[in-house]
Amino acid sequence: MIDADVIVVGAGPGGSTAAYHMAQHGLSVLVLEKTQFPREKVCGDGLTPRAVKELIRMGVDTSPKGGWLQNKGLRVIGGGMRLELDWPDLASFPNYGLTRTRLDFDQLLADKAVEAGANLRTGHNVTGPILDASGRVVGVTAVHEGETKEFRAPVVLAADGVSARFALNLGINKREDRPMGVAVRQYFHSPSRHDDEYLESWLELRSKEGGDNLLPGYGWIFGLGDGRINVGLGVLNSSVAFGKTNYRRMLGDWLANTPDDWGLSDPANADGDPQGAALPMGFNRVPHYSRGVLLVGDSGGMVNPFNGEGIAYAMESGALAAEVAVQALSRPAGPLRERALAHYSTELKARYGGYYRLGNMFVKVIGNPHLMKIATQHGMPRPMLMKFVLKLLANLSEPRGGDAMDRVINALTRIAPAA
Template sequence: MPSSERVAESADVIVVGAGPAGSTAAVHLARAGLDVLLLEKSTFPREKVCGDGLTPRGVKQLHALGIDTSDTAGGDWIKNKGLRVVGGGTTIELDWPTLADYPNFGVVRPRRDFDDMLATMAVKAGARLRTATTVTGPVTDDATGRITGVVAKSENGPVRYAAPLVIGADGVSARVALGMGVNKRDDRPLGVAVRRYYTSPRADDDYLESHLELWDRADPDHPRLLPGYGWIFGLGDGTVNVGLGMLNSSKAFGKTDYRALLRSWLAGTPEEWGLREENAIGGIGGAALPMGFNRTPHYADGLLLIGDAGGVVNPFNGEGIAYAMESAGIAADAVLQAQGRSGAAREAALAGYATAMQLHLGKYYRLGGMFSALIGNPRVMRTATKLGLPRKHLMYLVLKLLAGLYDGRRGDWADHVVRALQRAVPSV
């Protein structure tokens, strides 16, 4: 082979992408004794467009990795106790529910620090991390079509890495999946989000704040209702993460200057919040949100797709970190079950990942797809906000449904309702 195509390194498993999904998978596999090669296009620390907030569902995944989020953990985790929802002239504070399956608190930590921490944990577990390495596509066996490695651009030029299994955790671009012919599905929800940091007196807040209506009140006599939904998450260090999102079910999707939209909304917020240009930190970042399993199959021919590469963002609320980490854990378990097997038995274990993902989230994401289609209509959204927010009993159910925070067994009346709704729909 030409020198540019010689195998630079080989491993039991290659993980492409060291975000929350990829690093979590690498931690699980390396701890189990597998030789893991973790490839990341950036260098750490690095910025990512995100709300920086984790619900209790995400906190559960941190605990599964053995990460200490207690008050004695050095102050790295800024805890929150619930969600504040603003819309229709109403503001309601909803505490995270007390459940058997999830803790009753969320946390906030900037992705610049969070992703670095997880990647470092993967290295400590035994994974080999290669940064500044941009994977451009898969290497396949000509006879079988199975993936046998990846090709990449590194600081030293083109390189090739070999492994019998590859985990695609390379985000919405999903270059490895595309190279294997796994294209995104247009019948699944897609979102877009932009965010910016500001210094603000709202930095210390016990609640994550969600705005179901975005108002431009720069002209008090002629307020304008803008498309999309917004958030304000205090980071506890004098700064806040502020952003907005929009679903492709909205008529304004793809026709909107999202950065200008963010500025218009913030110009109409109270002056004392400090969300003005002179208090901005850095620019406005944007990213796509692949939702509802918009790229399948999640396993085929030696390639497992996790996180955004597999479209695992929750279509109800745009949450991605928790579900990325969950998919990583499920994929890692399938890979470990395949060890020591051969032939059809090995393939059955690996294919079990796709089945497990369907059982885990398929019906819930089907409901989420229906929900996202409905709220894309502004009139439906306004009516639901006006009628629903004042009814705290109803909002307790809505919180459990939208945040995926319900007990899988027993639980209270709301848990039973959420489970019943899922039984009534087919899987995605």
């Protein structure tokens, strides 16, 4: 018995985006989510124009009336300088970013999928695949209220996040030669900063002791528009501090050195404890298609190595997986369908492979605080260079045409070996 055309494991941004687009095209979609909404997630409150584009494709109201705080660009702090860079004005992407907490962001996208016709079942913890005699995945097992159930479909999308338990059950392990990051964030009440028009990126982190003793990693501060701000830091596995540092304590050391009127050095202003999460980067889990299963978003290690952004790539890969599934299921089961499904991996590599390869090399540079200091000192005083860096780090360039910066970025990603 077939329960759906496609089963989606996980109702995060990638899974819900895929479910929405597949349901829009008339497929029967079953989404199995282990938690209940609303739910809190650690990362993803700040969205670049890449993610905004995907929201617009889904018909989401991204105006302030819709509960969003729009931002104009990125404010970069480093090398004793402060530089405000507006998002580039492009035909391919909107020129604004957004902030919103994951507490209701994920539910908003899941609701859009349900409105499109997807069947969402929360409280269903998927425990593994169901295999046919050839080893192909033809469904999943899930536990709901202590009872194990089976659900069957000819195609399964694994969008279960950084844990990637479904992929692990298929023997698809992460690659140790690809970047991995750790992010820690905390909410603070800060009336003076909560409605900032810019996302803020700190290229250098210093403790209260100051001096040249730089803390590893990079930091961010951005408003949520509701009286609170999101403050956090990230550390990459190219840093000697990776896995050897108390990241929550490091966050406290950095915040203790911020101005008093921001309210970040006073624990009384904190809204909840610091929370951490892993950031699987640069295609650190492949293949992205195997035996009837497509990996979406974090489960396939699709976080951008340049800036730690994962939401946009989860949504983009979800939309691509949906397109592939629609085309594949229009074909009879067998070689023709498999050829269509295998195209998912090919297209992902074509879109992001060269760019992620560049990002993997970039990670090795910024993981060293001293190299980062040199780059900051020489780069920050050059606004035109920093504009180029913003386009590169945020992956915001016209895919065809554009200005000289766009052409350079596109050329670099074309000549770089695919990750």
